[in-house]
Structures are given as C-alpha cells and as structure tokens.
Amino acid sequence: MNKQHIEIRTDKTMTNFPVEKIRADFPILAELIRNKPLIYLDNAATCQKPQAVIDSIVQLYSHDYANVHRGVHTLSVRSTDKFEGARTKVKNFINAANEKEIIFVKGATEAINLVAQTYGKANIKAGDEILITAMEHHSNIVPWQILCEQTGAILKVAPINLQGELIFDEFEKLISDKTRLVSVVHMSNALGTINPVKKIIAAAHAQGVPVLLDGAQAIPHMPIDVQDLECDFYAFSGHKLYAPTGVGVLYGKQALLEAMPPYQGGGDMIRKVTFQETEYNVLPYKFEAGTPDIAGVVGLGAALDYLNDIGMANIAAYEGELLAYATEKARHIKGLRIIGEASQKGAILGFVVDRIHPHDIGTMLDSLGIAVRAGHHCAMPVMDFFEVPATARASFAMYNTKSEINVLMTGIASLIEVFG
Amino acid sequence: MFNDLRDLYQEVIFDHNRNPRNFRVIENADRQVEGFNPLCGDKLTLFLKMNGNVITDASFQGSGCAISTASVSLMTEIVKGKTEQEAEELFKKFHEMTTGKDEEINLEAVGKLAVLAGVREYPARVKCATLAWHTLDAALKNEQKPVSTE
C-alpha cells in the first residue's frame, strides 16, 4: 500500500507539460501489444508519428500531389509550394541563415556520405586526417573509412571515459595541422551523451578545421540553432523527429556548399545540359538530383509545425525529468548497470543486467507490451569499449510518462527474479 | 508476470542458461569453429572430438542469450556418441522444428531439443536457437571459416 502511495506521488511532473494531450495525437499509442497497452521506448531507433503528420501525407496525395519543380500546371505548383514551404520550416527550425543551406536527403546517413563524397573528395588528400570520436554511430565511421580508402587519408578517433564522455583534452590534442575535418555526434544513440559541441567547434575552428555534427539523436530532444553553434554541417533524419522515414536534412554553410562539387547527377540538379558540358543548378538543388521524397518532406514540415506548437525547450525539460526519474529508479535495481553516465545526457537509458543477455530482456519486456532495443545500436566500438556484447536501451520521447517508466522498472525487476 | 512466455522460456532453458553443460575447451579438438550472430553479438566457439565419423566429445565457449546458450548446451549433450550423419539428420529436424510449418514438425524426433520449439512463435529469436546448429554443421563439413547467421 505504502509503496504504491509513494509511486503515485513521484508520478507528478514538475512542469505542466501536456503529455496526455500529446499522447492522444499519436494513434499508435492506443495499440495493444500482446494484449497490453503499448509502451514504446525505442524512440532512438525511430519515433512514432502524430496524426498531424499522417494527415499531411493523406492531404498531399489526396489533393495536392504532382512532381515538384517541373510543370506549370496547378498541382505541380501546389506540390512545389508545399515542398519548398517545408524547406523554409526546416530553415527556421534550426535557424539556418537561408533556404539554400537546407539540402533534403534520405537521412542522416546520406547526409554524412554526401559530405564525405563531395567536400571530402575535393578537400582531403593522402596523409590528411579526419577526426571523429569513440562514440560514433556506424554512419559517422564508415563513410570516413571509405573516404580514407579512396584518398589515403587517416581516420583519428578521440577517446571516451567510463562515464561515456568525450575526453576533451585528448580530443583537442588530436587536432593537428593535418586535420581537415572534425565529425562528431551531437548526442550519442548508444550512451545518451550530449557532447560539448560548442567547445569542440571552437577548438576546431581555432585551427581552421570545419565541423560536421551528426544531429540524428540530438534534434528531437533540444532546440538547435546552427548559427549559434557555428557548426559547418549538421545532419539529421526526419524519422527520429516525428516525421516520415525516407527524408533527412543536410545543413551546410552556404559558402562551403557553393564550393563543393555535386553529389549525384540527374534531373533537378542541373541548369543546362548538352552532351559536351553540364552547368549545375544553384543551391540547394545542386545536391538534390532526381525526384525527391515529396511526401516525406511535406510530412517533415508538418512534424516541425507540431513540435513548434509544443516548444522544443518544453520538450527538453520534460524529457530531462523522465530521464532523471528513470535513472534514479534503475539505480535501485540490483544487478543492473547503466551504460552511459555522462553528466550531460539526453533521454536515453542504456543498461545491462548481470547474467541476463539484452535479447532476453528485450523479449521479456515485449511480452509486457514494452518496446526497448537490444543489441549493439550500430555502435559496435562503443560495445567493445564497455566490454559488453550488447546493451538494452530504453529511449524516451515527449509522449512517454513516469507511469510507463514504473511499468518498465517493475518488469526489469521481475525478469531478474525469473532468471534467478 | 511472464506467463505468456512460458512456451519460450521453459525451466529447462533457464537451467541450461544458469549451468551450461560442456562449457569448456577441448584441448586438441579435431574440429573447432566459431559461430557469430552479428545482430545480437552472440559469439560461440564449438569444439568437437571425433573418432572416425563418430562425435566422441563436444564442448563450447562463448556468450549469448539464454536461448542460444541453452541451445548449444543441449546440442553438445545430444550429439555426443552420434555419427556425423545422425547429427546432420538431427540438425535437419531441429531446423524444421524452429522454422517449419506446423504439420512438418515432429517433436518426438528431436527428443530433449523439443524445449526449444517455442522460438517458432518469435521470429526475431529463431537465429538464437539455430546458431549452435549452423556452427555444428560447419564443423562437420570441416569448414574453417567462422559461421555467421547473417
């Protein structure tokens, strides 16, 4: 009795965050999984979509759809307006200087590959160095390895400590007169660590080195202002930001983008083509060959409207509370070890449990309707560093609640008992 | 709380997970093959001692989930004393049990291994159960390369 009483009290949130109202906007949250209400805690992999985003796609295909930038007919104009309107929304959302700096791509992965294969190939030569950190997602490792293979450049990796934080002094020491690019994750998907990106950017810029931020995880959890950050490139995916899959953004400073060679060749990215010579289109179209994911982009625009109504600062504050609450509860579970205890962290709780494999944790929690991720989270070097084959990860979004966290923690405690 | 999972996590599986059988290295093994499931990071090394075409000893090392640990533990017990052909036949039956259609399944033919039949309802976990057997298959075919489920 007593215990329940305490739990109910701690359920109260400090902020007046309208979580119930938000939950009602996400149809999938009413789903039953194995006869239990869904508790979706795999938001770092991808998050669910509000009705407004789903409706925006239905509206487009039902009333406004045609190819963009092609025709003079009414639908093409409507479709183009919506598409370019979404670009303006993205520009405002991250406070870019203008729309030319917003390149639509497939996702964070493609954004990073684009920079590697255009900026990288044009500016990085044999013996040059690219600097990343030991907490990168594979998508911020492999494109650079490919570039190194192509050019003879060298990939340098700044180390992390046992809390899962970048060792900044070591990072700084690794910036040399050979460094041509720093590419770091803004917030780690495996550890939740939020990197001191302003310090990183200042240190790199002091040596004249541009910085790419992999913002795939950071952008759903905090306000992003690329001009304030002064980053040179910022990469993110729509699907982790309540938008559809298949669309993402590369932000780049205009001067850098202007000087870069194109990425893929095709329609839309040209101004004039003859068999002798092709003149490339202006920004941002130079990097957008072929018919884009029109519905995805429109859906992203709708997601940003939705998020602006709630306010990213409010979301950050609410999720911060969820994380603190979950962390505190997890610390009281005997045998559970949190992986990733950086002082600056986003709403991700990675953990392992003595003698119980994360896959078993994942299956057991699934039987309770709880979706968590179990695996290496596309960050095998991070798993190696912590000497675990895999971790379980609960990652939170603005629609999660403390009572869901209570169910999660009770589930973990009981499965530890069952395994004995 | 986990009643729905009783078919998957039977007591025998917990038992083999807590106390894996034949969890040791065979010095001078005739066959030694590594199995790897890149999806979950499960790794195991299988050791076989052969006399002609008879498996006289089997053991393993490595780490994995309860399903994969129980599966390899049970397998090392059951293949001891079997000929290569008998072991391959068992692999076929086991494979049918974990991935086949209902009407193809013959639980009696697999004996003790029937405790793993529950994975059929959990497609995401089938590979956990079959990793051991794919590794055995490679060992019997005398392949030196590590086995991967992907």
Ligand SMILES: Cc1ncc(COP(=O)(O)O)c(C=O)c1O
């Ligand atoms: C930190 C980080 N970077 C990059 C990516 C890649 O994103 P996508 O697969 O959407 O391209 C992810 C997705 O898991 C991520 O977490």
